[in-house]
Amino acid sequence: MKIMQNRMDRGFQRYQKEYEEKALEVLRSGWYILGKELEAFEKEFADYTGAEYCAGVACGLDALWIAFRVLGIGPGDEVIVQGNTYIASVMGISINGAVPVMVEPDEYYNLDASKIEEKITERTRAILAVHLYGQASQMDQICRIAQKYHLKIVEDCAQSHGACYGGKMTGTFGDAGCFSFYPSKNLGAFGDAGAIVTNDPDIARKVKIFRNYGSEKRYHNKVAGANSRLDEIQAGLLRVKLRHLEELTREKEEICREYLSGISNPAILLPKVRAGATAVWHQFVIRCKERDRLQAYLKDCQIDSIIHYPIPPHLSEAYQYLGLKKGSLPITEQYADEVLSLPLYNGMTPEECRYVIDCVNHFR
């Protein structure tokens, strides 16, 4: 049985008629940028997360750097972020000229809150909490530290649509919650898209101005902004998918429950969910000391897997200027050497799931 690590065709086919009708409706409307679909999506997504406001932008990376920009974080400022994130989190900070300060992750692959305070200096302005792989970070501790040191909180929710901590949705704890709707994300569009949610009307207004060349009124530019708009077709298609998100999330949860109860191999460490947190399972990430051999073995079984992520940002060529050598973040580096994401997608059949479990269990 050939199994892809991720596939989006089955998720599309399930609601194909609704997507096609919406795409045609927008095409025929004659209005393609900053219109009623985006406005409706912003309202519906804000309602979904429990935030007061939502502003659509062109992608998740834009959501991150624009959030830091409107918060006034730039050159001379430091932002705390976990070492083991996708590099876009770090770029959201560095694009603004601010310095990313990496902290080691905890056993749930999120920012280790107990290691934040030792990295705080007089230049620290914010904490970026990445809810990696779909599990909410330890937000009570992170909020407590932010309050104590008067730091902003930005959340990278690119992988955590719908995940909660203490019953509250990720993206609503801090000053800005940044979402990506890249096609493979839990709430994925059919192209690039992103959004910022916030409870602060001033931040929401600033983002909406910034994303449109810094203008609220056409040709009256308040700031040197960007072109970062979520287009009408993507907004419309996201509205369709948002209606089904709960069901899509439940389905992924079910597959992961099968994995968690079915996989039993002393060479493999399964993911855990923190008490008080929920996971929406963007990825199902296992660990193995002989990860590369496991991946090759699975490939022989015709099972694709992906490493999220093989090179931690501080060891990438892009961030050599930070001067963080190999060995400076041992836990982050260990995870990069050991993690492997098993196949997981909407529309995965019980037979496919069973086959993955059997193969993983037979790895010696």
Ligand SMILES: *Cc1c(COP(=O)(O)O)cnc(C)c1O
């Ligand atoms: C996908 C992702 C991003 C970037 O989103 P894009 O829409 O691809 O720009 C940022 N952070 C994390 C954690 C991501 O997974």
